[in-house]
Amino acid sequence: MIDFELSPRIKGTKNMIHMFAENALRPIARQYDENEHEKPTELLAMVQKVMGGGVAGAFGTESKEKKDKKEEGEPAKKKPRETNLAGAVTIEEIFWGDAGIALSFPGPGLGGAAVQASGTPEQKEKFLARFSGEKPVWGAMAITEPEAGSDTANIKTTAVLDGDEWVLNGEKIFVTSGKSALEDSEGFVVVWATVDRKAGRAGIKPFVVEHGTPGMEITKVEDKLGIRCSDTVSISFMDCRIPKENILGSPEVVDKTKTEGFKKVMATFDATRPLVAAMAIGVGTAALDFLKETLAEEGVELRYGINPCRMTALERDIMQMEADLKAARLLTWRAVWMLDNGLRNDLQASMAKAKAGLAVTRITQKAVELMGPLGYSRELLLEKWMRDSKINDIFEGTGQIQLLVTARRILGFSREQLK
C-alpha cells in the first residue's frame, strides 16, 4: 500500500534530531566555518555518548540487534525493515542543522559502510565494535587519487602480498574524516588499491588500514569551499604493511562483475548514494525554510495554485525550488525503501543522488540570489549553505557519474557500451 507517512518511531527520531540540529548545531555552524580545521570536540564527544551506534546506524551500519538478525542467513524477503529510511530521515535533519559539523560526526563513515557491505563476520566484529564505545571514533574511505577520481580503474596505489602481510604504496587524496580517523581517534581507513594493475577494475580491492600503522602518513589537510568543519586529507602510503586478513572480500582477481564480492562492494554505493542525497536535501530544506520564513516576516504571500502565467518571478522560483526539493526527497525515500525491502536499487539510488545533488546546488544558489545582500552576507548562513551544498553534487560520484549509471541502466548498456 502506497504510504508517505513516516512510522511513529521514525517521526519521533526526526523530531528529536531536528531539535538537536536547531539547538546544538545551528548556533555554532558559522564558528566552525570561519575557523576551518577546528572541531567542536565537546559536542562530538557528547554525540558519541548520546547516540553511540545510533547515528552510526544512519551512516551505513546497523544497530547490534538488527545486525545479529541479518547475519542469520538473511532471507531475501522478510518483514519490512526501515533502517535505511530512518537513516535518510535522520541525516536530512542533521544536515538541516549543519552539513560541516554533521560530516565530522564520529562513526564508521564510508569506511565502516564498506566493512559492513563486504566484510566477513569476524572483520565486522573486529573493525566495527569500536564505534559503539564511549570515545568518538571515526572510519574513513580512501579511493580517490591525484589522477583517479570517478575513474577508479585508474587507481595506482598498489597492494603486494609479502608473506602474511599486504604492502601498500601510493597516494590517496580527498579522504573525508581521514585525520579524525587516523590522528584524532583509534579509527581506520579503508584503502582501495590494486593487486594487479593489468586486471583493471577486477584487480582493485579494499583494505582496512588501522590508525598508527607505520608507513602511512597524512600529508595534507585540504582548505575547502564548504563543509569546512569536516577534515579532508591526503594520505601517503610508503611500504605500509598491514595484516593479510585486512583485505575486504576475496583477494582473487576474477571477473568481479560475476562475483558476489563485487556486488557487495557496489551495494555500498546503493546504500550511501541515497544518504548523500538526504544530506543535500537537508541543506536545501534549510535554505528554503529560511527563505520562506523571511518572506513571511516581510508579508510576502505565496499564491499557490494560481496559474504560473500570473505568478511573480519570486513565486515561480520558490515553487520550483519546493517541488524540486520534494521530488528529490521522494526519489530518495524510494531508493532507501527499496533497499530496506531487499530490492535492487542501484538505478533508483543514482537517480536520487543525481536529482538531489543538482537540485540543492541550484536551490541554495537561488536562495542567495533571491535574498540579495542578505544572502551574500556572512552574517547569515545562506551563503554557507550554498558553499556547503555544492559538495553533494561531487562526492560519492559526481552528478555526471550518476547520470552515467542511470543511463546505462535505462538503455541496458554496459560500461563498455556507454563510457
Place this chain on the structure above:
Amino acid sequence: MVSFELSDEQKMVQETVASFAADQIEPMMRESDETNSVPEDVIAKGWELGLLGGCIPEEYEGFGEEASALTGVIAMEELGWGDLSIALHLMAPSVMALSVLDQGTEEQKKQLLPHFCGEEYKAASCALVEPFYNFCASSLRTTAVRDGEEYVINGKKCLVPLAQESENMLVFAATSPGMGFSGVDAFIVPTATKGVAVGEREKNMGIKALATYPVVFQDCRVPAASRLGGDQGCDFLRLLSRSRLALAALAVGMSRHALEHSRDYATQRVAFGEPIGSRQAIAFMIAEMAIEVDATRLLTWEAAWRCDKNMDFYKEAALAKNYAADMAMMVCDRGVQIMGGHGYVRDNPVELWFRNARGFATFEGMAMV
C-alpha cells in the same frame, strides 16, 4: 509507514489499463491525430473497463466502494501512455461525475450519477478555461449572478471538451468575483439551455483528436438548484486540485512513453559506428528524462495520497501539475531532439507528444480523479 508498493487492487487496475492502452489506444494514436477524431469503438471498450463506474457507489447505480485519487492517478498514467486525446475523451465525463459525487447535493447525485454507470459511454463536459492569455482559475471572467430562483451566467469559455456531444456541462463561474478560488461555483448546465452557444470546433496544436469547443454564455439562466452543492456551493479549489492530479498523471504517462521511445531509438540507431545512446550527449538526456518522469510520478502520488487521507493537498496538487507541465515539455522536446529529423516528421510519434505536451500548461479541469 512509508511504502512505494501498490495495493493488489491498484496493481490490477494498472495492469488492466496498461494492456488496454497498449492493445487498443496506442495503435490508434496517429490515425486519431491525423483525422481529428477518436475511434468510437476504443472509447466503447475503454468504458467497459469501468474506471468511472468503479468510483460511484451502488446507491447511485455504480459498483464502487469509494473513489481513490491514488488509484485514479495510477490508471490515468496508463491512459496517458496510450494517447492523450483518447484518454481525455474517455475520461471527460469524470469531471462532471466526480464533482457531483464529491460535492453535489443528494438530489444532484441521484439525478446525475446513474448516467455514468450504464454500459454505454455518455459524454459530459466541463467548461472552465477561458480564452484569455492570462487565464487563471482563481479569477474567472465568467460570472453567475443570482436572480430570484435562478442564476444568470455570462462569459466565454474555450477548450470545452465534447461540448457538442454532451447533454450536460459543468460550468465554472465566479459568483463572488474578486474572491479568488472561494468565489467560484460550478453549475450543472444542460447544453440545450437557452443562452448557451457552442461554437465551431476548435483547432488546437495538440490533442487534435479531442473535440473541444468555444462556448459563449449570454444571459444563460439556470435554476438555483443546478448550483453544485446547492446553496452551500462547492469547494472549487478541491475540484480543481483533483483535476490537476489527473492531468499530472496523464503527463507522466505520456512522457514515459516518449522516454521509452527515445530509449529504444537510442539503442538501435547507429551513427559513427555505434548506437547514439553510447554517447553521453544522448545518454545524459535520457537519464534526465527518466529521473524527471519518476520524480513527477512520485509528486503526483504523494499529492493523491494526501487527498485520499483527507489531508490538505491543494498546494501539492498545484506543484505536481505545474512540475508535470514543465517535465512533459522537457521530455517530449528531447524525444524529438534525440531522433533529429526523424523526430520532426509525422511518421514518428514524438512530434505528436511534443505538441500535446505544451497543452498541460493550459489544460485545467479536463479530467478528474
